[in-house]
Amino acid sequence: MSRSGNSLMSLLSAPVYRLYRLWCRSLRYTEINRAAIETTADLGRPVVLSLWHDELFPLIYLKRRLNIIALVSQSDDGDLLAGVLERMGLETARGSSSRGGVKALLAAARRMREAGLCGCVTVDGPRGPRHEVKEGAIFLACRADAPIVPIRLFMERRKLFRSWDRFQLPLPFSRVTMVCGDAYRVECDLHDPDAVARECRRLEDILNGLTPPETKPEPSPFQRFGTLLSDTTCRVSYGFARLIAKLGFSGIRSFGKGLGAAFWACLPSRRRLAAGNIASHLDLSPATAESLARASFTHNARSFLEAVLAPDFGLDHPLLDVERPDLLERLKRGERPAVITTGHFGAWELLASLLGDVSDHPRLTVVRTYKNRVLHYVSTRLRSSRGAEVFGHREAAFPVLRALRKNGYAAFLADHNTSRSEAVFLPFLGEEAAVNKGPAVLAVRGKALVWPIYLMRDGDRYRLVIEEPLDTLRLEGDADAKTLAVAELYTDSIARMVRRAPDQWFWMHNRWKTKRVMDD
Template sequence: MLYKFVKIISSIVSMLPQAVRLNIGNLLGEVCWLLVPSKRKTMAVNNIKRSLDADTIQATTIAKRSATRFGRMFMEVLYMPKLSKDNISKYVQIENSQYLKDALSYGNGVIMATAHSGNWELFGAALAMYGFPVVGVAQKQTNADMDRFMIETRTMAGMHITYKSGVREMVKMLGEGRIVGLLMDQDAGRDGVMVEFFGRLASTPQGAAALARMKDAPIIPAFITANADGTHKAILHPPVWVQKTSSREDDILSTTQQLTDIVEQHVRKYPHEWFWLHNRWKHSPNK
């Protein structure tokens, strides 16, 4: 029932002018902020103050913008079925796409390391519509209807989707010369490696470095950011290679730190677009 309802809403949203979609998204975002628990808001504000050396007013503004943008993101996801390879350039422009093309030319596949910044759902879909062989690594939704809608939306864009548990499939996809996209900016608990992020140790996913080392694949750090007019820009960075030594652990740690530094640089530039409401330093030994 929920699946059909969301499909209907998506169809209605797809008929609306962009300005109307943006306004509705902004309104939904304001509601979203009101629903955030005060404890979560306080955590986000304190992390912003500590990370960016911001005062309380500045930090609160960033935290609110970080939350309210989800209203616009939701509208953009609902509109995604209307996007195609014929019109994607009107909504998303790719900066430095040659980095990705060159990385693919090595023939070992590519790891794309990205973050929960900007509309990451739109990012993968846009790359696929531009003709890149993208494999999206998804978190299975707790609601089966929403999971079905999200997987359908992603595959319609041309992406191949696997769940986080599908490590063997990721290895297989790399062997086929595809791009495996991994989000690497959330607390990884006991499974992560401790690297510095904004001056504090943070448990960080090691999948990007581990897979790249295993398959001798380049890693392309990449992000998406929103423009004032509602369009988006995808930013690709030069490839990062895992330096293979006799110590696998050291190789993964150093590469993960290098990638995390790039994520930090992006967040510093676009702080309002990052997901500050997530407790990134939950398992940090120096909270």
């Protein structure tokens, strides 16, 4: 798109940009329903961001992870704004309702279709009337075939100017809350003035209907003390975990043996569940199944304790052996995005630390979050200690897709029971199980290689087992068929590893709890 003009305002854009960045860095931002933008933008499709002119100031600082083209007027003030926006990495299209507007909208729509950019429009600018939607956003949404996302920005402390729009300037160090409405599509004939007017009023009503969240009351001294105590407990607990790590691998091995025996004695219902699962799914005698179940309790206890060793365990560790070094080198090259699947098998907590050593590309580990705040804090710090970010499975979809678009890596534990809405039903160790389809869906959408990887114990050493990856680009059929193929891959892979070393799997988990309903 065209660069900003050569007026004095344009020449001032560099110092104004530096001041603007400094100003915005002092603000505290809260974003509500940002997923309304990213759900579409993460798929490379355009979106029209629509907001009031007086609330523009803090928005352009919230552009992260979005490629935006903004409509800017051809006035002297527009030269200054365009210069600032372009220095921030945004594209601009110059025009307004009074001069060059149609040409700018057509150019912006073309760039949105070609590059998947998000268009940004102040719907009542550049001259008002204030908070009265004009046709520009409707025209742009139709021509770019893009949904509209209405946006409001609420500033905790602000200066109001006596301009036509009563422009709002957030004061330094104040809080700014961005509230996004749900994305919706415009369906109207641009040659029908009445239809366009109706869409303008519709957008106007939605914008007016967006309200700031309720302000939470100031915490009482007792609540502040409770928060301080909780934060201190988290930090002390992490320090204690690192102190336990001083035991080293041999000490943790001995500690795990004792802890496993305690679990075996204190958890009779889990003991019966594990032995019963082994007997029925591996077709073993009750005595053999009980022996394997007891050994699995020891392995599981070691797995949890080994989390404290994660910061010290990398690909160059002397206790680590790699079963297929050729596949490891291929994985490290990072030529394609990678979805790594594993299970609650062997030393799964240590496997998370190895991911941090694989590459400098984005690396994510997706886990089920602990409800206990202290346990969540400690486990997250340990798992991320070698560079891999940790996300709870409920909020992982967008970060995973962003990482995969950058040839990154995302690792999942794919052997836990899940709800029907999140599952595909597949045979696992001789019985149908609810298999989590989330990793498969994200792998297909991210056009990734799917790598089954495990860290099994081999005596006092650890063996990294890497299986041949599945290329989702080579799968045939629709998205559902591809998702099913990927889910079958990691389910069958986990079953092979369980049969290879049955004492190292998490048998006390009720893996086959969720059943298919008859209508399925």
